Amino acid sequence: MNKRYAIGVDYGTESGRALLVDVENGREVAAHVTPYPHGVMDERLPGSGALLAPDWALQHPDDYLEVLRQSVPAVLEASGVDPEQVIGIGIDFTACTVLPVDEQGEPLCYQEALKHEPHAYVKLWKHHAAQEEANRINAAAEKLGAAFLSRYGGKTSSEWLVAKAWQVLNEAPALYERTDRFMEAADWVVLQMTGSAVRSSCCAGYKAFWHKADGYPDQDFFRALDPRLESFVETKLRGEVVSLGSKAGELTAEAAAMMGLRPGTAVAVGIIDAHAGVPGTGAVRAGQMVMAMGTSLCHMLLSDKEIHAEGICGVVEDGIIPGLYGYEAGQPAVGDIFGWYVEQAVPAYMKEAADQAGISVHAYLERKAAELKPGQHGLLALDWWNGNRTVLVDADLSGMIVGLTLQTKPEEIYRSLLEATAFGTRKIIDTFTQAGIEVSELFACGGLPQRNRLLMQIYADVTGREIKIADSVQTPALGAAMFGAVAAGTGRGGYADIAEAAARMARVREETYKPIRENSEIYEELYREYNRLYELFGRGGNDVMKSLKRMKLRQEEAVAVR
Structure with a gap:
């Protein structure tokens, strides 16, 4: 029998990867990673070196095509698979990662006259500079009683498409007028491969207020928001919204030549990266939650009913698995917090000890932190280093560690950070269950579950639930x-x-993480204290975090002017 293969292209924050998979059994035949040449631009623009304002995060769209040019041919070469045997290709992408394009679908940053204009580039998912626009969207939607707001837990995010597009209109109106459409990067890459400018129902539903029955919010809402936005949907969001599982189109001759594939190969509608990890773990039934754990953490829950819960990032019918409602929640920094601590705060003697042990600093800290019992370090942290996505939906919140003393050790701080992210996940699960949405099984995928056993045991202990781990280390690509x-x-x-x-292509590992009763009992106490801090600093009882941020911005602006 002639072997058949499919390719998944997974676009992350720092790089993209191509994965060649045996369609019959899900065997991963070859993988290749291409780092983005421009990386994440959060300080300066390329070329000009122009400084970016705080909370900006941009990317260059050609980096995405570089992944297709490099990684797809590489997996074919490494495997020896004939392009004729590749029957389909799908892509997943960070979201909302959005860019302005012209009438031909070309990014505006490609134009020589706009290379030094920050708003002409891709706004990465973690671009938070549109928080003021998000606040105004939330206030207007609440005042008008807009039906869509309840599907997003009563708050929309600065990370989403409308806020980012409105920021362009407010800060660069001439560029906004030159924009033919704002496109999710997932849809733009599909356009480059197929010539078909369709929009993914997943991206549109979770990040652009689109609804299967109601469509986008009407003109009255956008006019109330800003008269200049009255025709926003008709002019800037053009393109048919197509359901997941559909074929977006077929590879053009030009795209096929670039990728080393056969023209006419089927291309799937794009999907958000974390959402792709749900079928990648084998989760396709109501009650199953998948945690995609990497730099950030996305929680995807499948259900057979639609219930509107506070702070949930979105509920979309057919949004992840056709036939079910897909709920999304998340924490905007998890691995990023651990990475920040290792890069910015770990003392030199710990790094030297890790070198002597022949392991990474992360692994050394994990080893030392595992020697501690829950509560032994006397610390408690809030996991808001990059704001709070769920439940509070507030990018202006910041991190906190309580209990530091002159005796506090690096591994104690490290463990408190691991625990803080687990408490954040527990808060999200509790919000679902209190709203009447069942969470019956927990799955984990991504890089962290494969590397940090202590972290996963802490998550099991804090949530009080068994956690199953995806067998693949590349579940979104799968x-x-x-x-x-x-x-x-x-x-x-x-x-x-x-x-x-x-059912044919996904697998989970035999080993699972089960809660340890005595650990869970201690974590119940700590979680109660976490909730007290959560309410005090997250719901306006103490606005010190926002006051400090405003002061920081004033001083940075003053320095920039000088």
């Missing part, structure tokens, strides 16, 4: 490949739907 196989269809040797593909 999930994207599954959608590629579905886009190809049974006629080409693919699958009829994503549930069938997941």
